[in-house]
């Protein structure tokens with residue numbers, strides 16, 4: 447018995463010691479610091495001139511002092527056991543003045559929501575800072591939050607509460623004086639056309655009505671800056687136009703808005719300026735007209751090739767197009783599809799004539815279309831990098847782990863995870879260098 451007792455005591459002691467080691471190594475890291483070191487090099491090699499100008503503007507205090515929000519190299523690297531280190535937002539520099547609606551565009555996973563979460567204080571930036579009405583989210587978060595309203599991508603609503611109860615609750619949380627809460631709530635219900643839902647519970651609301659209520663919540667407390675993460679998702683065209691009017695009314699009243707949306711039409715209507723994000727990084731910035739002039743000027747000539755087209759006949763089509771339009775740029779070529787961009791200096795009649803001749807000659811063309819470039823074209827042109835580069839990153843990470851003959855990032859030893867800078871010729875350098883420690887799965891707040 448004594449031996450068994452001694453053994454069980456020994457095992458307990460051993461287990462406790464292992465647990466202590468594990469917890470301790472989580473807190474300090476083994477053999478070094480657990481601080482993620484993100485060092486992005488070669489920053490300005492392929493930066494768009496407008497993006498570079500915005501960086502200079504943000505750093506020039508005399509030109510950016512009227513900005514209600516200023517993002518200075520805001521960066522987020524997520525670290526998790528499964529995914530490793532992932533650069534979600536890469537040195538974002540933007541300033542938004544009073545009365546501007548700024549559109550932040552990008553495909554899913556570009557880093558828009560992460561940017562918002564850093565602005566609201568939900569996530570700590572890995573590097574950089576943001577200032578809302580000159581209050582830093584890193585050092586003066588509570589004061590920065592006072593000037594901010596946020597409509598998240600997913601409605602933060604309680605099924606059992608009515609629209610009125612939601613707004614009353616949020617008004618109290620935001621510190622609206624008790625004697626004016628009723629008045630504020632009624633104003634918001636009227637402003638967002640929610641009076642008929644005032645006393646119904648939110649679980650019975652349609653998706654569009656929930657978005658309206660979330661927007662109303664973001665307006666409580668009369669914030670200077672309003673962040674709207676896809677506010678019109680799920681809305682019918684009438685409700686969408688209604689919300690657009692509300693947003694335009696807010697900017698006319700001097701409020702600043704940062705908006706994310708997947709609708710180019712919405713951005714054209716609402717945004718004074720917009721930027722397109724690809725893999726966490728700004729690729730272009732300016733008014734819609736400026737972006738269309740700079741990147742979407744001219745026409746798109748799309749050719750569908752016959753099923754029996756060979757590589758040789760495809761080359762003949764390319765030669766034909768280059769011969770007739772020396773400034774045509776091949777934007778896409780896959781399977782039987784070719785997309786050329788032709789500058790607007792070429793008359794439309796010449797493009798049609800050449801395309802018709804193309805059909806008559808012995809070239810393997812099934813059909814063609816010509817269209818004027820739109821903001822959609824500009825957007826698609828930028829964001830098609832995202833998938834390709836994400837796949838390249840994934841392959842590279844797998845190659846690293848395979849070369850080390852172990853599962854990727856399931857080890858506590860020192861790692862070096864290289865993150866590729868999206869859209870850049872050069873690999874970067876951004877790096878998570880340091881010992882691995884146990885994150886909860888998808889642990890992000892680090």
Ligand SMILES: Nc1ncnc2c1ncn2[C@@H]1O[C@H](COP(=O)(O)OP(=O)(O)OP(=O)(O)O)[C@@H](O)[C@H]1O
Pocket residue numbers: 524525526529532534552553554555556557558559560561599888889890
């Ligand atoms: N908690 C997390 N842990 C690890 N990675 C995350 C986490 N949240 C987001 N990411 C990653 O960060 C990147 C940016 O995500 P984010 O949600 O900010 O994109 P988004 O542009 O808002 O996309 P969407 O349009 O779908 O909302 C993505 O690659 C995503 O996988």
